[in-house]
Amino acid sequence: MLKTKLTEMLGIRHPIIQAGMGPFSNNNLCVAAANAGILGLLSTSGIFSKTDQPWVYKAFVETAEASMDDDMATVLEKVLKRTYRLTKDNGGVFGINVMVSAELLDKSKVLIDTAIRVREENPAMKDHFKVIFTSAGDPVPWRDKIKNAGFTWLHVVPSVKGALRCQKAGVDCIVASGHEGGFHIAWEPVHSMVLLPAVVDAIGADLPVVGAGGFCDGKTLAAALALGAAGAQMGTRFLATQESDFHPLWKEQVVKTEDRGTLVARGIVGPARWLKTPSSVQHLQNTIVKSPGVFSGVPDDFTTVPPDLIQYERDGIRAVCTGDREKAMMAGGECAQRVEDLPKVQDLVDNIMTDATRIVQTMPHYLTNVK
Template sequence: MNQLCSVLAIKYPIIQGGMGNISSPKLVAAVSNAGGLGTIGCGTMTPEEVEKRIVATKQLTQKPFALNVPINVSPYTKELLQLAITQKVPVVSLSAGNPTLYIEKLHAHHIRVIAVVASVKHAIKAEQGGADVIVAEGFEAAGINSDLELTTFTLIPQVVDAVSVPVVAAGGVGDGRGLAASFMLGAAGVQMGTRFIATQEMPVHPTYKQRLLDATDVETVILGRSIGQVRRVLCSPYASSLLADEAIGIKLTDYQERTSETYHIKGAIEGNEQGGFMNSGQIAGIIQDLPTVATLIERMMDDAQQCLNRTLLNHFTDSVWGVQS
């Protein structure tokens, strides 16, 4: 069995990324029921709001799912981790902060811990702190991102070489080719966010899904470079206005307010591109349809197998090495 699947008790090595306050029990359950690992993103929600989503998810699936806690983003980190323990959530994903402070307590309650990192240094520290799985996220990813700007293609093999626990590739993965490529780089699986937005089960505004279907390869933009708090979103009037304010010098507090979950919801849930933003990774450019989650996952697994089979076959032909027979 795939090492990641064994550790997380799932069928397929595909994890759904946390999606902040727009996280949906319907999507989480669909991913888990299809054999992957669905994830409830806590964002900045209160423990009471998160608990409702945990309960709703449990009513829709008997399969393992995860709770993503963005350590330095949520004002309720300790309470949410206690909630995970109380509700017996099988997996907790820790991002946007130092996960090592919390792993021992979660392990004491038999909870598997995923640490989301953006560099080799942080991957090593997370493994030393006891993380069961490392998600290495490249700069292609959607939403809050690292200002280190390391790409998935360069980050994954370096992290794989540095740690012994399963490594998951995140950022720039949206189909079977990306899954196969991740395997070739040494990853044990992938984590996807944007691609799962464009599925039938994700209850975001239709405008958001249509924007992903229509997206080109240059449809996303980075906000926050000028203040070191970067976020990748779809191009939009709201994003353009933020970039214009950055160009003349935006205050940190103003930027944080205007990229808060309030404006994420306005864009993603309400479809208001003038008054809010829509997170998106660069993978948006390859999205062409809105399948069910189960169809997407099965298709990815089949396509990845075909890609790997072709690669193995081609490596034994002279044409790969440029040799003329």
């Protein structure tokens, strides 16, 4: 068993976070992750899509035991209550991942307000529904709302500057996400090997830091701990599991991905890492022409990006929902090339922990010059 500041802060057994991943729901994945002794995160970005991507909304509500007629807040309330019901007897701990990027602020507020209300109305949930995990925006404006409600607050950043902003906001734990990661990534690339120790050094010993981007097994979890982190968040790895709510096409594509199997092209709220397929290669070509800031680190305003570029992505995700392999666009991290199976979540967690523990314990034996 590896105890860290993360396991102690959240009361979880293992220092692993199952990442929030949209646009499909993570509802069943989150339940399995929480029950396996790690932090399970519910994704919420699919709830945003009722009018502009009803196919995503449909997939989302189906696994939430909700209805197409429900509004965003009602769907989330049903998801939270369901997750609580399915994790409480196993001592599971879970949270919600809410993107707070500028384009989504109205919706983010509805989701965070709903989360706070549902927990207040159901106080027994507090031992299980412990976390609000914000991403893709500035944490500072959310401080009073989240802190006053008593949640443990995690925020994800791609830079030291972002980490210092988290410290100012009073975030409880910082997730430093490197450019290897799946789906949305930063405009300016810094990869986990550099970012994670840089954030640990900048933040000091008080606040736990978790690594994200490229972590997918015992070796990489042990590496995160060696770099000073209190754990690792894993997205792509958990996407490809039996319980994951993602479409089988997407899961299979992660497993099929080989050496140099991802690319960076436009995503809805900025650069995104996609699994390499004919359709994402075409999207890359379109991005070079229509959103070159993705490659030069200069953010372009969402409102000025040609709508057909964004539509291409939406069509690609719709193609996943309809099982259209040729047109499908599927996001995933570089570590997809290291993912070779579709295990059950509990088996995956057990294997990761066995390997990480062995590596941490036996590391000195590999070093012939250690005295």
